[in-house]
Amino acid sequence: MYPQREVFPNSPLALVAAEIRFTDAPRLRQQETLDGIAVALEHLLPIQVQHQQALNVQVVVPGQQPQVQFVSGRTMKNVASTSAMTLFPDRLAFETTDYTDFGSFREAVLACTSALVESRVTPAIQRIGLRYLDEIRVPSAPTIDAREWGEWIDNRLVDQLRLGPSDAPIVRAEGFISYDLTNRRGLNFRFAALQSGAVVVSSDLIRRPFSQELPLFVLDFDGYEDFTMQAATLLDVNVVARTLDAVHGPAGATFQNVITDKARDLFRERSRR
Numbered sequence: 001m002y003p004q005r006e007v008f009p010n011s012p013l014a015l016v017a018a019e020i021r022f023t024d025a026p027r028l029r030q031q032e033t034l035d036g037i038a039v040a041l042e043h044l045l046p047i048q049v050q051h052q053q054a055l056n057v058q059v060v061v062p063g064q065q066p067q068v069q070f071v072s073g074r075t076m077k078n079v080a081s082t083s084a085m086t087l088f089p090d091r092l093a094f095e096t097t098d099y100t101d102f103g104s105f106r107e108a109v110l111a112c113t114s115a116l117v118e119s120r121v122t123p124a125i126q127r128i129g130l131r132y133l134d135e136i137r138v139p140s141a142p143t144i145d146a147r148e149w150g151e152w153i154d155n156r157l158v159d160q161l162r163l164g165p166s167d168a169p170i171v172r173a174e175g176f177i178s179y180d181l182t183n184r185r186g187l188n189f190r191f192a193a194l195q196s197g198a199v200v201v202s203s204d205l206i207r208r209p210f211s212q213e214l215p216l217f218v219l220d221f222d223g224y225e226d227f228t229m230q231a232a233t234l235l236d237v238n239v240v241a242r243t244l245d246a247v248h249g250p251a252g253a254t255f256q257n258v259i260t261d262k263a264r265d266l267f268r269e270r271s272r273r
Contacts, residue, residue, distance in 0.1 A: 005252060005256070006256075006264070007100070007101050008264070008267035008268060009267070009268060009269070010266065010267045010268065010269050011099065011134075011267055012134040012135055012136045012137070012219075012267060013099050013132060013133070013134055014097065014133050014134065014135040014207060015095060015096070015097055015131075015132075015133040015205075015207070016095070016096050016099040016105060016130075016131065016132055016133070017093060017094065017095040017096075017129075017130075017131045017133075018093070018094045018095075018105070018109045018128075018129065018130050018131075018244065019091060019092070019093045019094075019127075019128070019129045019131070020091060020092045020093075020113065020125065020127075020128050020129075020235070020240060021090060021091045021125070021126045021127040021128075021129075022090060022091060022092075022123040022124060022125050022126055022235055023090070023123040023124045023126065024089050024090050024123065025089050025090070025121050025123040026089070027119065027120060027121045028087055028088070028089045028121060029089055033119050033120075033121065034074055034087065036119045037087070037115045037116060037119050037121075038076060040114075040115040040118060040119070041076055041085070041111065041112060041115050044078065044108060044111055044112075045076035045077055045078055045083065045084065045085055045112075046076075046078070046079065047076065047077040047078070047079065047081070048074070048075075048076055049074070049075040049076070049077065049204070073086045073087055073088045074086065074087050075087075075204055077204065077205075080098070080206070081204070081205055081206045082096060082097050082098035082205060082206055082207075083095070083096040083097075083098065083108065083205070084096075084204050084205055085112045086204075087116075090123075092112060092113070092116065094108060094109050094112050095205060096108075096205070097205045097206065097207040102248055102252075106241065106244050106245075106248075109240065109244065110237050110240060110241055113235065113237050113240045114237050116235060117235060117236065117237060121235065122234045122235045122236075123234070123235055124227070124232040124233060124234055124235075125227045125233045125234070125235055125236075125239065126226075126227055126228050127224055127225070127226055127227060127228070128224060128225050128227070128239075128240060128243040128244070129222055129223065129224040129247075130222075130223045130224070130243075130244055130247050130248060130251065131220070131221065131222045131223075132219075132220075132221040132251055132255070133218070133219075133220050133221075134218065134219040134220075134255070135216050135217075135218055136152060136153075136216060136217040136218075136219065136259075136263065137214045137215070137216045138151075138152055138263070138266060144169045144171075145169040145170055145171075146158075146161055146169075146170040146171070146172070146173045146193035147161045147162060147170055149193055149217055150260075151260065151262055151263075152217065152259065152260055152262060152263040152266075153217055153258060153259065153260065153263070154257060154258050154259065154260060157175075157191065157258060160175075161173055161193075170193070171195055172192070172193065172194060172195065173192065173193040174190070174191070174192040174193075175190070175191050175192075176188070176189070176190050177189045177190075179250070181223075181246070181247070181250055183225075183246075184225055184226045184227070184229065184230070185223070185224065185225045185226075185243075185246055185247060186223070186224055186226075187221065187222070187223045187224075187247065187250045187251060187254065188220075188221075188222040188223075188224070189219075189220070189221055189222075189254055190218070190219075190220040190222075191217070191218060191219055191220065191258075192217070192218040192220075193215070193216075193217050193218075194215065194216050194217075194218065195215050196213050196214065196215060196216070219255060219258060221251040221254060221255060222251075223246075223247025223248065223250060223251045224243075224247060225243040225246065225247065
């Protein structure tokens with residue numbers, strides 16, 4: 001638990017993703033294994049898709065084409081197409097655009113992990129990551145100068161934008177901070193102020209409607225644990241749960257430090273989507 005933890009009815013979350021990278025697992029190339037995993041998860045993700053998946057989670061510059069990476073994999077989705085698991089021989093990714101709370105998300109990720117383990121897919125873990133992508137759009141967002149985000153974003157983050165010429169509006173701002181959480185864990189925090197556009201472009205998931213014409217402030221939190229510099233740790237549900245629990249807190253606490261009380265009030269409004 002971290003200070004000011006709160007579930008917002010009008011959360012700015014665009015995407016929440018968990019990724020487990022591991023050494024090559026030949027069983028994930030076998031149709032029988034993949035079918036067994038699909039059967040185990042049909043109560044959660046009943047829709048099966050096997051194709052090239054196009055996913056972009058980079059900040060998009062208005063007027064330019066997104067840089068989309070194509071990778072082959074098998075995707076299993078829920079009926080609403082708001083949550084999906086994609087399997088590759090070297091990783092598992094679970095994503096949702098309809099995040100409600102950490103407990104429910106954690107339960108879904110562990111169910112996916114359990115389906116692999118029960119199918120005797122137990123490669124060595126290389127990295128476990130938990131990523132939160134927020135797109136903050138507000139009714140009175142600054143339309144010219146990113147320095148004006150101070151009403152919604154903590155001034156400790158916005159004030160650094162005042163270092164340049166005061167008579168020149170900032171039309172785009174980006175930053176990156178990497179925190180060492182010890183025990184081979186870390187938190188990468190990226191932020192950006194954009195005039196318009198979107199951060200997440202996915203061909204598989206339906207996201208909440210929004211206006212791409214509004215300015216937005218992007219918050220990108222990637223908590224992770226690295227398993228490559230130690231003796232092999234085989235895929236295990238308890239290990240995944242332990243890592244998700246460990247990195248969730250620092251990501252959530254950082255988010256709470258970044259937003260202002262005015263932003264919190266906006267995110268608490270149930271009628272606005």
